[in-house]
Amino acid sequence: MSTSWRITCIGPLQASDGTQVVTAFPSLPAKLLLASLALRPGELVPRDTLCERLWPDDEPERQRARFRWTLSRLRKLLAPELFVSSGNSAVGLAPGTTSDVAEFDALVRASLRPGICHDELRALHEQLEELYKGEFLAGLTGEWVETERERRAQQLKRAILPGDIVLPDVPPKPIPGIGYFGREQERRTLRTFAQSAQRLLTVTGTGGLGKTRLVREELLSEALLFVPMAALTDASGLFDLLRELLKLPASGYGPVQERVTEHLKTRGKTLLLLDNAEQIAEGLAPLLETLLVQCPALQLVVTSRRRLKMEDEQVLKLEPLPQRVAEALFLDRAQATNPQFAQTAPGKAQVAAICKLLEGIPLALEIAAARALLVSPAQMRQELETRLRFLVRLRGAEARQLSVRAALEWSYELLSPQARLAFRRSGVFRGGFTLAAARFVFGDEPPVLDALQELIEHSLLKADYHDDNETERVRYTMLEVIRELAELLLKEIPAEEAASCGYHGSFYLLRAKHVSECLKAGSWADAAEELKQERANLRQLVGQAVQKKQVDVLYELVQAVGVAWIQVGFWQEADHLLAGAEHLFPRESKGLADVLTLQAVLARRRGEGEVALPKWRQCLEIHQRRQDKFRAVIAYIEIISQAIDEGDLSFAQQDLATLNAIKDDVQLSDINKITIDTLSARIKFALSLFEESLSLSIEIINNCKKIDIDDAYWVGIVSHIVPVFIHCRDWQFLDDVLHDAIRKSFLSKQIFTMGILLMQAGNAFVETGQVLAAIQSFWLAHKIHQELDSRYRKKCEQSLGEAIHQYGTFPGVEQWLCKVEGKPWSSIYTANTLPTFRPYNDFK
Template sequence: MSITTDLEPHPAASYSSYVSGSLPTGTVTMLFTDVEGSTRLLGEVGPAEYADVLKEQQRLIRQTAAEHDGIEVDTQGDAFFFVFRSARSAAACAQSAQERLAKTSVRVRMGLHTGEALLVDGRYVGMDVHRAARVGAAGHGAQVLLSPATVALLEPESFQLRDLGQHRLKDLSDPIRLYQLGTTDFPPLKTLHRTNLPVPATPFLGRTRELATVIRHAADPSVQLLTLTGPGGTGKTRLALQAAGELAEQFPGGVFWVPLAPLRDSRLVASAITEALGFEHEGDDDSIDSIASAIDSRTLLLVDNCEHLLDGVAAVVRKIVGVLPDLQIVTTSREPLSLGGERVIPIDPLLRSDAVALFRTRAEAAGATILDDDVVSTLCARLDDLPLAVELAAARAAALPPRLLLDRLSDRLDLLRGPRDADERQRTLRATISWSYDLLGPEEQRLFRWLSIFAGGSALDAIEAVTDADVDDLASLCAKSLVRMTSTPREPRYWQLETIREFADEQLIAAGEAESVRARHVRWFASLASEADAHQWEVDAAEWLERPEADLGNLRVAFAQALMSDPGAAIALGSFLGHLHTLRGRYPEAEGVLEQAIGLADDPVRGSLLRRRLGYLLVRRKQMAGAAAILAEAEEFLGPPGNHADESYWRAWFDVKVGQGNLHYWSADTVALGRVAEEMRPHVEDHATTKQRAEFLSLLLLNACRQERYVLSAESEEIARAAYAASQEAGDWDAEFQLGF
């Protein structure tokens, strides 16, 4: 690979080194930068504003590079190539540039690698240049990746570095260990392994023997189903994730994590698996068709937190393990799936030495400085060496020295041992969580309880609205390991480990707050659903669907609660959820949600909209007779216009008619489609919005396409132009795109 230098050099004096004669040779550190999502950004802001955004990004990066003695080698579009004589200067430049770029709308991925700079005809060439470019391309916007060669030249105390493990990069034969500058969480790297495994926020400690055992069995083709069992807090998930990550090279089809904790319905297990694999799920919820279509080579599934959906998981796994020999499954659960061929590995507490090491690492991260190993060892023994209990205690070590921690925890453990027939380790963990909870202030305790309402966590705006959270209290709960924070490309999300969430939910019920908090949760997510629904046909529709998809667990929980307590919210949630599930291919769930919402809707407008959406779903499922029946029911439910039909009535009426027209188009019934268009024609001028006029013209065009076999007459071309103009005026990007095509 060679980097071209046919662009004009930047005019700033600091870039005079661009002249090939003054480019450094020998060992240099190379920095590659690239804007993430530049095409999407261009579409969002338009060419003029994008040019300004790009110029500002270039100015910030160039200025920062100059401040750190960087030399600009090449610029192509929104990407840069710099070299530095010092690895430290290069890392400091990347860190400073990201801090500045964080205040803009641009997200830039960066990669650093140190190697030999070979100059040929004024250009850098060689594998090290190639390797540096691949390191940069593996990251995400706002992320800085470093190779081991660069990390080896940095002072550990000067930079926060995170080991991301071994990765295979495109066109490089050998795997390379990658590091991240900073501790922010990002999605999995864009490397050759297909995976959605999360990158853990902390290093894996201990469990050498157990890890080797899990890896050996999970890699054994004769063991298609491996289950890690144990009570909450024993570290099943962390161990399974570590093993899966280390096995990535042995599974060319990919290694995929299926988190089941946010789910409450066992019928959704197959859907969760296919979504983790990156495919849409269609058909019956326990069907193996979608899963089978996604498995084309040896693949590993990690199905996590199965205990509350045990029957549903067992039903799906039973069907797929026998017919997909290239698929191997690892599950984590508090009890086995009890299926034939299942290999079960009970996960015990940590070895004492590992528990002490875990306590020390977490305590030092929390700010503790003086730790007596003997006291820590005794403390870990009192905590039964349970990883979660040890982490909760260590989070307090900065404020309470280990000796004081031991005294206070011992009192609580003796007090809260519970019934003797309960599992000893589970009693210890519960006592530790209870002790941590009791140390919180009143507002922290309230927030801790109320956060249990969220299924799979949520973003800050939802948490603030539902819980009246103080951000400082939320940060305090994170610092005490009672809440976790995960960074996503869109925004941070806050969540509780399932064991902790269960305890918090018990406290919520005991405090008599459950009903009111559930109502607040329902109201907020019903509002989110309504707002997203209103934007679904606009240019930024994809962005409006991203957030609800991230909060799918919360929307499901809110809908289930609203069915029992708030019919209006249930209708709003059901209408949007049904449509979202349809768009995502979750057809069985979409049909169930829409049918439940239809049963609640006695208002003609809302009831007809729900039936229209069910009709659309049935058309997509090619169930034309059912679609025709439900759309006829929608029209009947809406009733004739009469003399007092308002804007909402006509909006619903046109919506139903468009649905009927689309049904007839896909049924190739041009006569029926023409009849629907003629029914609409008298009302278009007086009652249709611009968008509805565009939809009416589109139906005329669709019918012409069917009749004329897509060789349009002059009259049809005029209709097409009119429909395209109307869709532009209405801002209906979807119709505009299709008509333009």
């Protein structure tokens, strides 16, 4: 290679050959590919490893196509000779290429050599600090980037402060340490405070989040005095404790408070850490105010589960660790206990689930990790279904840190009697609750707002704000482990538990009926939002009704939310409700027929025709025996639609003839009549009677426009007849109707139907030669049906793969796919995502 390239990965990614510095790269995958190769310049990296890192969700064929495209663009941007390969199996950077990250890794390895002398170590440290001026791949995000970034940060910390070496000019840490993970922003806040003129900082958060460890890790110095206050039951004991820690005489001239204050004045700038102040917060505040006034050079950092409510108090509230940091902490501790823990692929997959159950609470993560010698990852995940029982230390900690339950009960014991009652009753909720729900379940005692405020102040409850149709609302949430404690405490008082569960059931049955009213009024978006917010609480209501065999409650739930759950994609909830109701409802009852109908709809959407058809037939038989002709007609409509889907046209024609013979005896709505016409149009299209099908489809659309049709029916009808217009190349119809139907399905949360319409739009765009719009449509459809696990999932995946294989090199395609990579479909689609349909000739 005529020129030597250097790749910089610490800080923003850039590449330089001595004459130019390249900082703009064509795509995120291009950046990640170059950075991956820069980790070990001169070495070949298997192509499959790189493909899996860059596009983990893609099929192998698509991964390889995107890899070839990305590598070719890098070669064109930088230099073809910069990249070397071994056939199609591996690729790397040419010999002679250097990178700062490879040099960093080499320095770290050198600094950790056993027996290294102090002078050599100090020289290596200076080189490391000079090299590490920013974070790895600054400005980029993604799982691999975050993992590598965290690894480099931890390597730097271990290299500069190795556990078995103490540099002469580095004061030893008073607390023998285990590595600290995450909290970068909080640590910066602490350092900034210590260097500022601010006087008081309170670090708050739920028990077990690591408040004390964070402050001690970050602020321990000669000027810091650590004051453990967990044993204090009265704030007046603070100055006696300070006197002992400052080693002042037990007796002397003047009161203890004055002697301590005078001593602190003489120390100059002094930073005190007052640990665990929550139990004496009220009495502590006036004492600290006096101390700060009398000692102008004094700074205070207080850890407490609630703020002190003092003037000029700065508050740093800790939240649970992010998932990736939690996984890193857990693995570090678990593998220190058992080096073989989670070393296999199945074990690593379980770690993510374990950390999700532990909710990012450091105390819970460390207690669980300590049991890594006793159980496998899969067994640990199973044991964590009862978190509070599993998360117990065997020894080695003060009483309130021996278990997660003990840490949380410390906060519970500090509550007023009214707040304790509210805390216990909050255990009946799932996934949070609203103020209206709290008032219904808690009752008039305790005063609800006062109780909620106290729970929030003690870090046992969180108020989440969100906008809902331009109205700001508050939802109260708990960590699940806190909610489990509330539920356990509630169960200890059976009468209170029975009453609270009864109130919970009554309230959410009313909310289910509200959903039904929204549906009847055509407010699908409002209904979907309600179902989303109260998904867990409604699921809890279903479980209670099934357990207690409350047939009347189950019947009302089937009527209220059965259809809605299926439409918005909450299929597991629908399964749970319908399965419970099916076994409890009387045979031959209307309720059972309704359950079978919804089960058939759900099975059909999943592509389980062999399950759906017998249920439709059973529904039809029930309605015929009950002489309910209207519902029999509806059952026939669904049976015929199922037959058309499965290509059984003779069967569909026979049932349609039967339906036409009996429909005149039933008073049908305009929607029902249009639906029957839609079946006829679909059968004609399947029989290749295209002109007749087109004529009938146009008539159907015109009839829909004459009546006030609900959006849910409208988008369903459009989805059935779009193939007719695509085949007949009627682009005007597609512009007028298909875009409108997609938009309305999105706004009304008809997600399954929206996925069908987008798939059809992709087919139309292929016909019109609008390549990017076709790929956008197929991508959105694929993501929707993948999320639902519907019968169209594989079809959408195939259509998307074929489109990318054929059109992947077209302008804009690769850039758009990189832009949306890893993002949910709902963050990509807008009403203006898709262009209008234009005939192919317009592009020539």
